[in-house]
Amino acid sequence: MIQRKIEIMDTTLRDGEQTSGVSFSVSEKLTIAKLLLEELKVDRIEIASARVSKGELEAVQKITSWASSTNQLEKIEVLTFVDAGKSIDWMLASGAKVQNLLTKGSLNHLTHQLKKTPKQHFADIKATIELAAKHHIKTNVYLEDWSNGMRNSKAYVFKYLDFLTTQNIERILLPDTLGILTPKETFTFIAEVRQKYPNTHFDFHGHNDYDLGVANVMEAVKAGANGLHLTINGMGERAGNAPLASVIAVINDFLKEVEVAVNETALNKVSKLVETFSGFRIPVNKPVVGANVFTQTAGIHADGDHKNNLYFNDLMPERFGRKRKYALGKTSGKANIQKNLQDLGISLNDDELKKVTQRIIELGDKKEVVSQDDLPYIISDVLDSDTIEKRVVVENYVLGHAKGMKPSTTLQLIVEGVRYEAHAQGDGQFDAFMNALKKLYKTHSKKELPSLIDYAVRIPPGSHSDALCETIITWKREKNEFITRGLDSDQTVSAIKATEKMLNII
Numbered sequence: 001m002i003q004r005k006i007e008i009m010d011t012t013l014r015d016g017e018q019t020s021g022v023s024f025s026v027s028e029k030l031t032i033a034k035l036l037l038e039e040l041k042v043d044r045i046e047i048a049s050a051r052v053s054k055g056e057l058e059a060v061q062k063i064t065s066w067a068s069s070t071n072q073l074e075k076i077e078v079l080t081f082v083d084a085g086k087s088i089d090w091m092l093a094s095g096a097k098v099q100n101l102l103t104k105g106s107l108n109h110l111t112h113q114l115k116k117t118p119k120q121h122f123a124d125i126k127a128t129i130e131l132a133a134k135h136h137i138k139t140n141v142y143l144e145d146w147s148n149g150m151r152n153s154k155a156y157v158f159k160y161l162d163f164l165t166t167q168n169i170e171r172i173l174l175p176d177t178l179g180i181l182t183p184k185e186t187f188t189f190i191a192e193v194r195q196k197y198p199n200t201h202f203d204f205h206g207h208n209d210y211d212l213g214v215a216n217v218m219e220a221v222k223a224g225a226n227g228l229h230l231t232i233n234g235m236g237e238r239a240g241n242a243p244l245a246s247v248i249a250v251i252n253d254f255l256k257e258v259e260v261a262v263n264e265t266a267l268n269k270v271s272k273l274v275e276t277f278s279g280f281r282i283p284v285n286k287p288v289v290g291a292n293v294f295t296q297t298a299g300i301h302a303d304g305d306h307k308n309n310l311y312f313n314d315l316m317p318e319r320f321g322r323k324r325k326y327a328l329g330k331t332s333g334k335a336n337i338q339k340n341l342q343d344l345g346i347s348l349n350d351d352e353l354k355k356v357t358q359r360i361i362e363l364g365d366k367k368e369v370v371s372q373d374d375l376p377y378i379i380s381d382v383l384d385s386d387t388i389e390k391r392v393v394v395e396n397y398v399l400g401h402a403k404g405m406k407p408s409t410t411l412q413l414i415v416e417g418v419r420y421e422a423h424a425q426g427d428g429q430f431d432a433f434m435n436a437l438k439k440l441y442k443t444h445s446k447k448e449l450p451s452l453i454d455y456a457v458r459i460p461p462g463s464h465s466d467a468l469c470e471t472i473i474t475w476k477r478e479k480n481e482f483i484t485r486g487l488d489s490d491q492t493v494s495a496i497k498a499t500e501k502m503l504n505i506i
């Protein structure tokens with residue numbers, strides 16, 4: 001089957017930058033532009049609005065100079081205005097060769113914002129297109145508020161399109177400026193213009209105000225749109241634009257009659273880079289690129305994956321340069337843990353697996369995020385504790401820490417079935433705990449406590465900051481040194497757990 005090619009125009013650097021609070025630096029724009037064209041392989045990029053700032057001019061100059069050296073200048077587009085040639089002067093200074101001229105696509109906008117008649121507007125547009133052509137600048141034309149125009153002033157839109165299709169332009173760009181269209185309307189409106197002007201190239205530019213951006217783009221393609229405007233991570237004005245990653249997945253999986261040149265495996269990398277540069281966080285459940293979307297949390301899913309991939313769909317993570325994960329927490333169960341152990345190359349017997357599962361459920365109950373990186377630490381803690389006979393139990397404690405007061409601890413300890421209690425102050429919470437312990441041992445035990453000679457804390461690499469913390473304490477008794485470890489989400493508690501182990505060893 002011969003597939004119809006759909007041009008993908010990425011507008012992250014123009015409409016995406018209109019996300020409230022986002023501004024890319026010159027070098028960030030250049031880096032993103034290179035990635036979009038060279039790795040992601042979109043067909044065109046819109047990188048700026050003309051006349052915005054000095055920095056914007058510098059960014060466009062850098063990008064056009066690189067694009068010219070790599071023969072890609074025709075893929076670089078800039079939003080321009082009908083402004084008696086000022087935007088064209090800016091284009092000439094920037095080195096860009098394709099303008100996306102903003103014009104009015106609804107009578108409402110034309111009358112109330114520009115306060116012009118269609119005749120005056122068309123004459124200004126004609127002059128701008130001709131001036132651009134004189135300077136070897138190609139023109140695409142945006143019909144701003146086109147979706148409203150199709151709803152409320154169709155006669156104006158078609159009169160304007162009759163005029164435009166006789167002009168020296170490359171493409172007509174049809175925005176749903178306010179994201180108001182339904183999928184059904186999108187199909188109908190695009191089909192109408194395509195039918196009337198079968199030889200003209202039409203792009204659809206969808207916004208996401210009703211969360212219908214992807215659905216509308218899908219209908220635009222079915223109705224015959226030749227190109228689509230998308231942004232990385234769905235960035236853009238208000239609720240953003242149709243997100244590129246989701247649209248590419250939808251086209252590749254559901255619209256077999258068309259094809260796009262975009263390289264799916266680069267989607268995640270580009271998405272992450274744009275997230276870092278923009279500071280605009282990707283929601284964890286954002287399809288294709290969100291942190292959680294390839295993580296199975298329920299144990300039953302991991303179990304089903306094991307049995308003939310029962311919980312897989314066509315969105316395989318490897319397509320997008322990602323990997324399936326199995327979450328660890330209170331609902332994860334043994335199957336998830338087994339999957340993570342397999343990944344790490346660790347094997348446990350049934351009894352050990354049961355104990356590790358129990359510990360993860362306990363941690364999950366405390367609302368902690370347990371990651372695969374934490375798993376070896378949990379295993380070693382569980383198995384290590386298992387080998388020690390528990391004669392001494394740190395049963396209860398109150399740790400006091402208040403501004404302007406010395407930290408204090410009240411401690412209840414059970415030694416071979418007998419409960420003891422002590423209170424002490426210290427330089428920090430753990431120091432106060434140790435002082436209370438020393439008091440107890442001095443009064444009630446003949447045993448000497450070992451001295452603490454080193455105290456190290458580490459967080460499993462890749463672990464979330466609210467997850468686990470391991471305290472490793474080196475003790476010295478007479479000439480012998482030994483180490484105990486404690487694991488908890490709270491640093492002081494992890495040190496107390498390491499100390500409890502020491503009490504059971506001496």
Ligand SMILES: CC(C)C(=O)C(=O)O
Nearest residue numbers: 015142144145175177
């Ligand atoms: C500025 C214009 C082209 C726009 O982004 C829109 O109408 O959505």
